[in-house]
Amino acid sequence: MTRRPPLSFLGPLAAAAVAAATPHLVTLPTPAPLVIAKQDCSEQWQRSDSQDIWDGNATAALTGTVWFERRFCRAGKLALNLHGEAAGGAPAVLSIIADGSTLPDTPVEGQKALSLDVKKGQLLQIGFFNPYLRRESRTTILMGFELSGNSCKSLQVDYPSEAGGQWFPDQNSASLVFDVPMTVTPCASGLLKFVTTGQKARGEYARLELTQNGGKTVQEIQVGRELRKHTVELTGGPLHIKIKNPYLNVSEIRRLTLQAAQFTPAPSK
Structure with a gap:
């Protein structure tokens, strides 16, 4: 079952992506x-x-x-x-x-x-x-989740509000702020493809840790300002994605x- 968090500070996905390349100023919509x-x-x-x-x-x-x-x-x-x-x-x-x-x-x-x-x-x-x-954070945007497989291509996403960002089901995309993982469960084994970008805070971008099969690390990803494409081989079980080095400071x-x-x-x- 997909859970959607309440309205986050990030707003729409497009605004969040733009924020990755601009000062960390966030205003809420009227x-x-x-x-x-x-x-x-x-x-x-x-x-x-x-x-x-x-x-x-x-x-x-x-x-x-x-x-x-x-x-x-x-x-x-x-x-x-x-x-x-x-x-x-x-x-x-x-x-x-x-x-x-x-x-x-x-x-x-x-x-x-x-x-x-x-x-x-x-x-x-x-x-x-x-x-x-106005805040500084290592917010990470993960865009366009897509599963390539022989039998099916559907994904189930569990997004806890404690992750600090938001899940955008229409774009199969998400934002992460804290070290609470989101979970992506494929319908079968295959290749999961997505794109990342992010904000730098205290001189560093986020590092993502992807785990599967009882906590085994299958990949670590260094996020940057530019768009980066990623491919992860999945065995069919849930994939957990979290930020390893979160940082948030509200000024x-x-x-x-x-x-x-x-x-x-x-x-x-």
């Missing part, structure tokens, strides 16, 4: 415009990507793909306590949408308190859509944390 939820009023906030709720008391980290939303049962004031970390020469920005209308962005650097007037029945959606990450990251969201209803008239 999500599609928020869709107005048809929910009833509530005393709690709903995450956009799950059924999880947030009561506004515990700290909640905002990311580039998740927002919180709530339809208010009563009019009143909403007090937000925020903490932002700047990176890339710019602060974190809080985005707020009220009943489908985007309010002016709010830059947040350090601690910030924000107060909003809320109407009865109003839907508020709050998110953080300008994340930024800058832009973040926004929602520390509290306290709502005070307006006095009854």
Whole structure:
């Protein structure tokens, strides 16, 4: 069974390949415009990507793909306590949408308190859509896995999220960051062909170790900036591929944390 990890920092395969030849700057994509939820009023906030709720008391980290939303049962004031970390020469920005209308962005650097007037029945959606990450890593791209054999040509891939990259089934390609192996299982014995490229970190590119048959090393590959073609003879069992010398250092990251969201209803008239 093929497992697909959640969205990684690498983004699409093409972007990852370009990153191998450029400074190690990674930005996350801006999500599609928020869709107005048809929910009833509530005393709690709903995450956009799950059924999880947030009561506004515990700290909640905002990311580039998740927002919180709530339809208010009563009019009143909403007090937000925020903490932002700047990176890339710019602060974190809080985005707020009220009943489908985007309010002016709010830059947040350090601690910030924000107060909003809320109407009865109003839907508020709050998110953080300008994340930024600068990191150095020995990320390796493995492209175009192809099996040449007499009987069959199918491959089964098991990609653990702990490997740090992503599996791209449409291109039969993957990226690796850590020393957790991905597994390629051929339908039968044959020749496995693929291409590698990578990023240098601390003066070195990654070295790949390929093992089969109970951990026996069948090949070691030195990755470089240029595209390199490889052929591995497989016996039919699972092939495990991992980076032997992983390295990752995050030097800058832009973040926004929602520390509290306290709502005070307006006095009854």
